[in-house]
Amino acid sequence: MAKPFLLGVLGGMGPLATLDFQHKLLQATPADSDQQQLPSVVWNVPQIADRQKALAGLGPSPLPQLLQGIEKLNQAGASHIAIPCNTAHHWYDELSRASNAPLLHIVDATMASLANLAHKPQRVGLIATQGTLDAGWYQQRLAQQGIEVLLPNDDELQQWFVPGCYAVKRGALHEGGELLAKQAKALLARGAQQLILACTEVPVALEAIAAPFLAQTCDPSQALAQQCAQIWLDYHHSYSTHIQRNNSNK
Amino acid sequence: MAKPFLLGVLGGMGPLATLDFQHKLLQATPADSDQQQLPSVVWNVPQIADRQKALAGLGPSPLPQLLQGIEKLNQAGASHIAIPCNTAHHWYDELSRASNAPLLHIVDATMASLANLAHKPQRVGLIATQGTLDAGWYQQRLAQQGIEVLLPNDDELQQWFVPGCYAVKRGALHEGGELLAKQAKALLARGAQQLILACTEVPVALEAIAAPFLAQTCDPSQALAQQCAQIWLDYHHSYSTHIQRNNSNK
Structure with a gap:
């Protein structure tokens, strides 16, 4: 054994x-x-x-x-x-x-989970820290599958993602959830069919506010x-x- | 240091x-x-x-x-x-x-917490396993404070407490919550002014069903x-x- x-x-x-x-x-x-x-x-x-x-x-x-x-x-x-x-x-x-x-x-696990989806998305939005975005792990693996990736822009990261993420870290889940939901909605509005919540603070906050688009998300955690x-x-x-x-x- | x-x-x-x-x-x-x-x-x-x-x-x-x-x-x-x-x-x-x-x-921590209550209860109901009840830790400490303790009887333990507790352990929180709420209500009906939830599965289940009497409980956990x-x-x-x-x- x-x-x-x-x-x-x-x-x-x-x-x-x-x-x-x-x-x-x-x-x-x-x-x-x-x-x-x-x-x-x-x-x-x-x-x-x-x-x-x-x-x-x-x-x-x-x-x-x-x-x-x-x-x-x-x-x-x-x-x-x-x-x-x-x-x-x-x-x-x-x-x-x-x-x-x-x-x-965590990226291997996420890709395995995406492969199990009944309908493979054509465009995926990636919500992540600047560090994760810069590393390119998700982008490379999604591109190999022929999936287009939409990223947050710098303004969105500074206005919504970063303060949303730090709000969760100090326990302000609703405040964090509202900010992160704005980030999520912006990517959906640009045509993302699925969102990868590639920062583990994000699903906690979106679940806390029962975000209506949770069914369209993939949670690496x-x-x-x-x-x-x-x-x-x-x-x-x-x-x-x-x-x-x-x-x-x- | x-x-x-x-x-x-x-x-x-x-x-x-x-x-x-x-x-x-x-x-x-x-x-x-x-x-x-x-x-x-x-x-x-x-x-x-x-x-x-x-x-x-x-x-x-x-x-x-x-x-x-x-x-x-x-x-x-x-x-x-x-x-x-x-x-x-x-x-x-x-x-x-x-x-x-x-x-x-955990009993020391609970007694310290009870000592901070604005109104000291006269009668407390104790929800716990047979093992904890037999040990008498809570009963002795409460008696020293002049607080009367009401205990579940054998029928209640077999009908409600034990299956409620094991339901939580297999993840059936609502089923467990409903059973444990019956135990809690029986003690309240016998005159308990406060309940000590002296099994750590109990608060999880009662919170899952948002039991209306949670404000009258003391949670050792x-x-x-x-x-x-x-x-x-x-x-x-x-x-x-x-x-x-x-x-x-x-």
Whole structure:
């Protein structure tokens, strides 16, 4: 048997987005009892240098604190690690090299989730931090699928996205939701058929205001949770089969 | 300076109650940014022998798995540990002896919270597992304050409390909420002026159905979260003062 399944969650970016991800893990796991639920260890330490400022050259790198989290999760016995923060994936390669447990990638999970849509969208709007937009992860992968990508412009980011995102981080969910909804509506008005909420603060805020266009959104945090739940269900199934086989051999 | 503050949460009992506690930690912490939020490491591993069955003599002890969680949280650097499960406090002494980090006690936190009520209730209803009721923690402390305690009877526990509690554990929040509300209303009908929701599954379910009597309840999980937040705020304040002092000495 492989190492026992234990999901390590590198959280704290922000702490509410981490809880939202944990809720999505529970929702993605069918279970009749506590004991069937996905086991996890969550490093929810938000004392990490600001990712957006670091990538804009306006602050220190969060890498030392991210590496500390990866080390703690490995020490605790994590078999897999998920990071419910898109922007932090900027440091994915460095963190992967430092980790024994494989790191899942939120963009892979999102692309797998998009591939399951009944109707493939032709134009997708991407809501994300400047750092995530600059990295181009989503744009490249969507272009490979022949999907056109619409991006927020600089004015929209400054007026709506950035203040909306920081409002969520200080717990002002409704204020954040209203601002982020303006960003979302602008992309829909330009012809986006689907929105990728590629910053984990965004779905929390849009759900808090019950935004009417939620059905047209794809949530990378949820896609990542579903991928984690699937790994757990496969592990749990093969473990149960292994026990049954051992028992029937006796 | 003391060891850096890091709250260890011994969770998984059940996993949804752990998330509810984490939400209450966030709500109890005023913060303007991610960096001001309370840092925590959460051992949310629900593969723990059933506490209710163990105390009824119907299953193995959860102590080995609880001790493993305490060990992991200490290894991760926890400065304090909270356990958002009342029944698990049955093993509080053994866990305390095995832990370098002090374990907060959910009953202490609840009594402190009750002491802050503007109007001290004369009669309190206690909703809890058979194991927590048998332990008598709440009854003894309330009696010391001259408060009369009303308990669920055996029929109520079997009909409402136990199935309500297990419904929450399999994610059936509304079903659980309706059952637990019957338990709550029975205690209110017998004259309870305040209810102590002394099983961490109960507030989750009653909040899910927006039970009309929530204002008359005292939530030990929330009381524990408030105690943790206060320790963090005191630490954070003294840390900031320390930094300021050092800077002004330069």
